[in-house]
Amino acid sequence: MNEKEENMKDLFERLFGSEQAEEIEQDIRKGEQMFREYPAPQPDRELIADIKTEITASLLRRKTNAFRRTVYKMAAVAAAVIIVSAISVRLFESRPSATGRDEKGASAPERVVAGSAIPESLWESEDLSTDDTDLAILTAEIEQIEDEILASRLGENGGNGGEDLTELEIELIAINSDFWKG
């Protein structure tokens, strides 16, 4: 008897009524008994061995393919990461800051401090008297230029502001180059 069919009689009773149930159950049991009396042939050992060999080979192929797929996926992901990193680095390097300067430039304040007003040699120099003289001359020249700019703005010196500014610019350039020459 099929282990799963212990309640076969109950099932038949529910479906066909108690009168028929027993008869049907008996018919089915006798019918299935014939299959036991005439067993079907069994598969050859060679056949089973062949199937097992084929399955082992198939599993090996699947494992190899799975490994290959994993490696390809990893390589693709690694390549993507490298490309994205490279692009990101380039973007960050060339991205301008809010002040219009490069981010890299903003992070290097010494370049801003080292303005052209006072040369580095002056800071490093220990000859105070000479340096003071140079600074005094520089300060005087700057004050003079300031006065001239102010006068030019107010139109005190004849009213030709455009020419005056050009002259001042030439003067400033001359002072600047003289100063750098020392």
Next chain:
Amino acid sequence: MPRNDDLARIIAGCKEGDAESFSELIDIYAGRCYGYFYRLTGRREVSDDLLGELFVKLVEKIGTFKGGSFESWLFRMASNIFHDYLRGKQRQRKLFEAKKEQLELKLAEANESEAGAIDKLQMQLGKLDADTRELIVLRFYSQASFKEIAEMRSEPIGTTLSKVHRGLKKLKELMER
């Protein structure tokens, strides 16, 4: 029949791709599946091919088994393979229709050569209609419950029971003649 725990362990091993687990599964079910194919086709060489096909498919599909009755799942696959075989055979018949006489001659020769091996039950089974034959063979070899078989065939359990009952009763009568 393996214990449920053992079967669960073997199936888990198969899902991991363990060849030894597949080997165990083949040892458990090869006989019943072979019997199923043999009783439906009546030919050993065809049963050999179908059994091989079944287990190769089992390797491919074991990952889709989500629990429940393994026998039902396995024999549903076996049934699909048998139906594919039938469809192929019908196509072959159509292809060879022009050479019908030659084919019939070949079939007769094949039947003669296997006649000695065919038992009485096989001969009487051949007299039942295809659907009933398949149903009672499925019931015996899969050892699935009527409820499971009804689900496999997508029909009401009462219909399955009636067909099995009528089929087995007729088979018994044929055997007693």
